[in-house]
Amino acid sequence: MDEFSDFIPTGPGISISSGHRRLYLSEGRAVLYLEKVPYDGNRILEAIRLAGARPEAMSPGRWISLLRGKPTRISGCGRLLVLTETLSGYTVKYFK
Numbered sequence: 001m002d003e004f005s006d007f008i009p010t011g012p013g014i015s016i017s018s019g020h021r022r023l024y025l026s027e028g029r030a031v032l033y034l035e036k037v038p039y040d041g042n043r044i045l046e047a048i049r050l051a052g053a054r055p056e057a058m059s060p061g062r063w064i065s066l067l068r069g070k071p072t073r074i075s076g077c078g079r080l081l082v083l084t085e086t087l088s089g090y091t092v093k094y095f096k
Helices: 042-050 060-067
Strands: 014-018 021-026 029-034 037-040 080-086 089-095
Touching: 014 060, 021 060, 029 042, 029 089, 037 089, 042 080, 042 089, 060 080
Parallel strands: none
Antiparallel strands: 014 021, 021 029, 029 037, 080 089
16 A cells, blocks of 8 residues: 555545645545545645534535635534645645
């Protein structure tokens, strides 16, 4: 197994798309695809949890807003979140 297989969800899940970005969520794990290139989406879930929100309770509309790169307010979190690129992939950052 390669290192990517460690974060690919294997069970049934949901897929949320916006433009060339697609997020696949299953079993509490995530994979972000940008133009069919997979990235570890688990960092996104961890960052949302650290901000005080529950990613599993987010509506598809909120996910789409994040995937579009728009600052997004999520229930349970008093901060704006935005999807950002890092040196090792993608995460969500928040504003106070």
